[in-house]
Amino acid sequence: MxxxxxxxxxxxxxxxxxxxxxxxxxxxxxxxxxxxxxxxxxxxxxxxxxxxxxxxxxxxxxxxxxxxxxxxxxxxxxxxxxDQHIKEYQEEIRQKIFDMYGLDEIPEEIESYIQAAAAEPAMEESAIFDQVVDIVVSAEYDYYIYDLVPLGHALYYLSMASVYDEWIDKITKLRQEMSEYSQVAAVIKREEETEEDMILKELLDIKYRINTSSGILTDSExxxxxxxxxxxxxxxxxxxxxxxxxxxxxxxxxxxxxxxxxxxxxxxxxxxxxxxxxxxxxxxxxxxxxxxxxxxxxxxxxxxxxxxxxxxxxxxxxxxxxxxxx
Ligand SMILES: Nc1ncnc2c1ncn2[C@@H]1O[C@H](COP(=O)(O)OP(=O)(O)OP(=O)(O)O)[C@@H](O)[C@H]1O
Ligand SMILES: [Mg+2]
The missing domain is CATH 3.40.50.300 (P-loop containing nucleotide triphosphate hydrolases)
Known part of the structure; x- marks a missing residue:
């Protein structure tokens, strides 16, 4: 051969x-x-x-x-x-919070949460993974050649689904924190349905992306x-x-x-x-x-x-x- x-x-x-x-x-x-x-x-x-x-x-x-x-x-x-991608990611989260809750300004507690989340290695990995998925599902090329980092890391990417689980936990946690935040809670009540819809949509989207990418990685075809x-x-x-x-x-x-x-x-x-x-x-x-x-x-x-x-x-x-x- x-x-x-x-x-x-x-x-x-x-x-x-x-x-x-x-x-x-x-x-x-x-x-x-x-x-x-x-x-x-x-x-x-x-x-x-x-x-x-x-x-x-x-x-x-x-x-x-x-x-x-x-x-x-x-x-x-x-x-x-x-790094650039994480910044865009943070901005996206802020934008989502603006859109969901109709706030003019991100509450300080939420902002520090966004900052802290970005500093976590899992966030960096998922930001990278996210972009890899974007590239791979784009279907713009005949071939995608993924220049991997050394073995240990490559294995990590392959088990990335678990990182996404964490990310989903984070969204859920963020949601809880938001509802504990009294000022915001009032807004949430009024827009409960929209919020549920958006979060569900987000989760389904993540699920789709996990399946697509891990599907590709393990598909010998x-x-x-x-x-x-x-x-x-x-x-x-x-x-x-x-x-x-x-x-x-x-x-x-x-x-x-x-x-x-x-x-x-x-x-x-x-x-x-x-x-x-x-x-x-x-x-x-x-x-x-x-x-x-x-x-x-x-x-x-x-x-x-x-x-x-x-x-x-x-x-x-x-x-x-x-x-x-x-
Ligand atoms: N057959 C070869 N003959 C001469 N030099 C080579 C050959 N193969 C690789 N090299 C050189 O060895 C070095 C390491 O190669 P390369 O960067 O491709 O390894 P890598 O596996 O991607 O490393 P990393 O794990 O750091 O990403 C480079 O300087 C490259 O030019
Ligand atoms: Mg290399």
Whole structure:
């Protein structure tokens, strides 16, 4: 099985993810896959929620917080600015309170609640998640490539439904607090029905979004999830563990891609012992990877002579992954 064939044979898998430990090549493969698919004529968005702005680095362009930026024909990249999104989120909540209760000013207690809620990690996560859902359900692109943060976090996104549960609790709590707030309570009484309607609508909307997004993530018809691995002891052990966890969340695995393989034919050349040793060790790890993951190993990508930044280097990686791009 080759990577190119996986894409050809499963044209409905339009949500692509590369997972794995930190620094193994997730962003590199995301960008290269986006490049390949764009060259094949598909409209592609590669996006991340990583505040480290690594897509900006690899495309050598500042795209952070700028929405979807066109990198080349058919290829768009986006880096979500979570802080900005939280601010918009807060403003939205304020607006809702204005609309619901017809107030001119947000009561101080409520305002400090809004501020406190925004400072919570769960709020940041749900703000990010919210924007990811917006992107993913927008249906503007043929392919969505989600440049994931390292494993632990990725798992967190997958269990995000629970974060939303918390959020729902918060709305309910906010509602209670509002009704305890005597001045507001009077207003609520008069507009009880409208309030109930709006909250119900909100909850149903959240439910729809949770179902849509977690549905996408665990739908092997729509999603291709690849693990990035390198031929080293630690990476191998961690990946095995992670694969087990992902299986628990029903993430459909499309295969493993081995990165940073020192070209084995170097052994034929006159090379220093140091490199010869590394090559021998690598041989052992590659064997183990093949034995462990079998025919799920999709490709071996060589160690390049320099970091992968800029389109010409991205193209080289894409060709190593998918074969010659005409
Ligand atoms: N095959 C390769 N040859 C040479 N350099 C590579 C290769 N693959 C990745 N790199 C370099 O390794 C570094 C890490 O790669 P990358 O940013 O893609 O990893 P990541 O998994 O996205 O990391 P993070 O977990 O921090 O998001 C980058 O500098 C990248 O250019
Ligand atoms: Mg990355």
């Amino acid at each position: 080759s990577l190119a064939r996986i894409f050809e044979e499963n044209p409905n898998r339009r949500y692509i993810m590369f997972g794995g430990k930190g620094g193994l090549g997730k962003t590199t493969f995301s960008a290269a896959t986006a490049y390949y698919l764009a060259k094949k004529g598909h409209r592609v968005l590669v996006f991340s929620v990583d505040p480290q702005a690594s897509l900006s680095d690899i495309f050598e362009q500042d795209i952070f917080g700028k929405g979807a930026v066109e990198i080349m024909e058919n290829l768009y990249a986006q880096e979500i600015d979570a 729509k999603t291709a999830f690849f693990f990035v691995i390198i031929p080293e002891e630690m990476a191998l052990l961690d990946t095995q563990k992670a694969a087990g966890l992902f299986a628990k969340y029903d993430v459909p695995l499309s295969g493993y891609v081995v990165n940073r393989v020192i070209p084995p034919d170097l052994a034929q050349k006159n090379i220093p012992d140091y490199l010869r040793n590394r090559l021998e060790m690598q041989e052992g790890y590659l064997d183990r990877i093949d034995r462990t993951f079998g025919n799920q190993v999709m490709a071996r990508i060589p160690e390049f002579e320099r970091d992968i930044t800029g389109l010409p280097m991205i193209e080289k990686v894409a060709e190593a992954m998918f074969g010659r791009i005409s």
